[in-house]
Amino acid sequence: MRNFKVALLLGVFSGAIVWMMVLTGCFLPLELIWKKLFPFSLTKPEESEGLLIFFLCLISFLTIWVNIHLSLRKERLLLFFLTALLVGTGSLVLGLYHFDVPPFSAIAALVLGYLFSLVFLKTPVGSRYPRLQLLLGERLNRSLLRKLVNGETAIAFLGERKEGSLLICSLNNNAELMELLKPEDYIAMTNLYLQTASDFLVEVGGYLEECSGDSLRVIFGIPLPMPGVLNHGAKATRAAYDLMLRLDELNYQCDVRWQQRLDVRIGINSGEMIAGRFGGTRLNHYSVAGPVVEFASYLSAACHNYGCRMLVGPATYAMAESTIEFRPIDLLQRKGLRRRVELYEALAPKQALSAERERSRNLFWRGVIFFREQEWDKAVEAFTAARIAGISDKALDLYLERIDRARRGGNELTPEQVILTEAIF
8 A cells, every 4th residue: 555655646746747848848849750750640639638647647657556566677677668669659550540649748757657666666665565575476475465565564584583383284195106106297296285285375374485395384473473363373273274174175186187195294383483584695585493493394294103184282282272173192301301392183173073073082182181190091991982983093092002011111202202302492
């Protein structure tokens, strides 16, 4: 909106300048040359001064508005010359129909609009859009990009601490697909997944920080706080659940076309990160760094070990528990540190679990509590009752294995616990 107001003001100003030039006869010598070069049987069209002023202001406004929304200088120059050519050609065409419409006032409005747009683009306000467009591009949806442009947030992005949620979406069976598919089929299938996931996550308000190979990294709450009633943790978790539904539909297409399916796992972690512009002159982009980012990556990878499609950290759980159904998966504590980190599996939106799955989830939760209190018999009873016939549950099986190991006197960490425990900060 701010750029629109500036473009409108400058367009009216430049149109008024050209109108004064018309009144003072600045274009008369050029019009005489024009008539000599193109001696049509000309008649002056009837026009009001108000219509001409409006036309001149409109040309200047449109020139300024378009130029400040182009990122590259070459694009602006090309557009300028093409528009000038169009105005000149249009005057010649009108001349063929015996209308005397020299193009000089319109070209003057075009030139002034172009010059005013260049001056505006050199200002801090005017340079916001092209700089943000060049840096963020299609990684952020248009409404959030406009908020950044019209806001007061510094866009140098030299580095600052921000609260956000990082969603990492990875393809668990990537190696298998590479082995079974032809290279061109593997690329087509992977790109279909990446495009579907990235388009959806950006559309719902995420910032696409990375999209490469078999994985996506999307940030919620950074660079702008989440709009609406949901916080970034709740928004990221709900978006991940909805994405899983879309990918389930996509798997039907993949099955028909390639006889293979996508096995996508998601990890979400929330907290304070360092956000800024990373890179050099050849390649740079807006990104985040810190332990929160690293642990989100571990969560995504750990989904396979626990048999989960989506794992979240404790901060994400605290923000999303009022909108999403969870169950506890593991409690980690790094040796020598007092900090304990709980992992949760996101199951469904609130109140969306079937009666059977809700019963199973509650019994599973009770079994976890008994396990931590080392009441092995009660834990086994709860876990056994939590099992749903015909449905595999790797997390439940892992707990039963741990109980069996504990009864035999073994208390060593499992491989998945070792990896995640080392990542605790």
